[in-house]
Amino acid sequence: MKRFIPLIAFTLLLSVITLPLWSATSASTGSAADRSPAGGVATAITAVTGIAISPLLGTGAYGAYQYFQTPAEHRAELPWFAQMSFWLPALAIVGACAAKDAAGAALPPGWKKPLDVLETIENQATGLVAAGAVVPFTMAAMSKMILGSGEAAAAAGETLNLGGVGMIHLAAIDWSWLLNIITVPCGIAIFAVVWMGSHAINGLILLSPWGAIDAALKGARTSLLGLLVIANQFDPWVSAGISIVVIIFAYFIAGWSFRLSVFSSVFCWDYFTMRKGRYKVQFNDNKVFAGTGLGTAPQRTYGRLHRTEDGTLQFTYKPWLVLPEKRVEVPPAQQLAVGCGAFFCNVTDGRAEVFVLPPRYRSHEEELAEAYHLGLGVTPIGFNKAWSWLRGAVGGKPVATPV
Numbered sequence: 567m568k569r570f571i572p573l574i575a576f577t578l579l580l581s582v583i584t585l586p587l588w589s590a591t592s593a594s595t596g597s598a599a600d601r602s603p604a605g606g607v608a609t610a611i612t613a614v615t616g617i618a619i620s621p622l623l624g625t626g627a628y629g630a631y632q633y634f635q636t637p638a639e640h641r642a643e644l645p646w647f648a649q650m651s652f653w654l655p656a657l658a659i660v661g662a663c664a665a666k667d668a669a670g671a672a673l674p675p676g677w678k679k680p681l682d683v684l685e686t687i688e689n690q691a692t693g694l695v696a697a698g699a700v701v702p703f704t705m706a707a708m709s710k711m712i713l714g715s716g717e718a719a720a721a722a723g724e725t726l727n728l729g730g731v732g733m734i735h736l737a738a739i740d741w742s743w744l745l746n747i748i749t750v751p752c753g754i755a756i757f758a759v760v761w762m763g764s765h766a767i768n769g770l771i772l773l774s775p776w777g778a779i780d781a782a783l784k785g786a787r788t789s790l791l792g793l794l795v796i797a798n799q800f801d802p803w804v805s806a807g808i809s810i811v812v813i814i815f816a817y818f819i820a821g822w823s824f825r826l827s828v829f830s831s832v833f834c835w836d837y838f839t840m841r842k843g844r845y846k847v848q849f850n851d852n853k854v855f856a857g858t859g860l861g862t863a864p865q866r867t868y869g870r871l872h873r874t875e876d877g878t879l880q881f882t883y884k885p886w887l888v889l890p891e892k893r894v895e896v897p898p899a900q901q902l903a904v905g906c907g908a909f910f911c912n913v914t915d916g917r918a919e920v921f922v923l924p925p926r927y928r929s930h931e932e933e934l935a936e937a938y939h940l941g942l943g944v945t946p947i948g949f950n951k952a953w954s955w956l957r958g959a960v961g962g963k964p965v966a967t968p969v
Contacts, residue, residue: 606711608806612798613704614753615809618760619791621692625700626656627795647700659688664788667781679772682780683837686768686830693761697754702746705753709745756813762823763816769826769866772833824886825866829855829922832868833910836925845926847933856881856894859918863894871896871913871921873938881921896920903942904931916942 617624869883879896
């Protein structure tokens with residue numbers, strides 16, 4: 567199966583580059599677009615959902631679509647994201663990311679992790695730009711389509727003469743700004759929910775040790791975006807229906823997505839600011855992420871590891887980072903060890919991952935074990951564990967494991 571992974575990834579690369587351009591040019595030769603207000607709502611829902619799934623690809627594809635749908639003499643009036651100077655480099659960056667995933671499927675585990683961190687930062691940055699600029703523009707265009715800008719009425723000279731005073735017809739007034747008060751916040755909320763669900767894939771990729779898994783996750787996300795684009799070419803309401811299903815699903819996994827989004831943000835910040843070089847382990851209340859072996863706390867929850875006066879350990883956290891604080895009992899310190907990995911570490915009881923440690927703790931494992939009096943000390947995990955075993959197998963000195 568692994569020998570087909572590069573081929574699958576290369577196919578994904580071609581689809582990422584060609585699908586947006588095909589969708590942009592094919593619409594001009596297809597059936598007439600639905601210009602009714604209802605059609606505008608369906609198109610806006612699909613556009614916001616697609617941009618949220620992949621902000622850079624979605625914005626680039628949406629810009630290319632508008633560029634090719636607009637007559638050449640009016641293209642200079644298009645917004646910035648519909649100019650070739652933006653959408654062409656945007657799609658090129660997406661293609662480079664796809665090429666990275668295609669190559670990463672055949673590389674040893676961890677070799678492309680720094681590039682994954684870069685892509686995660688790109689996804690966050692373009693998500694903020696899309697939420698602040700592209701989504702409001704899209705929802706404002708939908709509002710104008712629903713109500714009409716009033717220009718047609720004014721051009722028709724529809725005035726009422728009352729007492730010799732020419733008064734503009736009420737229909738000529740642009741009321742779309744009033745509707746924007748409702749539609750723009752709703753559009754941003756939809757974008758935020760779907761984007762968190764999509765961005766969680768970047769968090770999973772940071773946790774994944776295998777390039778094949780990364781390519782599969784990226785392929786699933788791009789396939790969903792491609793499905794929306796293709797469905798919109800045949801019937802905007804079909805793509806809107808698919809988008810609504812995506813929105814509902816993203817709503818129900820919002821908590822899980824939020825925790826992974828926080829994890830990826832902390833991971834990237836620690837990695838690129840090289841925080842481990844200036845970080846000092848605190849005597850108590852160090853920030854960690856909940857693992858699978860903690861119990862009642864949701865996995866990847868961000869909180870603090872607290873050691874009480876009687877020596878017991880507790881995990882304290884606030885759901886959604888702002889809700890009232892909760893406490894979870896932690897297994898006895900005598901049963902725990904700090905697992906030392908190649909990129910980040912964890913706290914384990916030998917059977918399950920109790921906590922995931924941000925990259926700032928890399929090279930500070932022994933200090934953390936001493937601060938909480940962990941009975942099993944420090945032990946290698948993942949790639950480090952395999953390397954330690956290999957060194958011992960060939961007669962070298964394996965990495966020491968304090969107990």
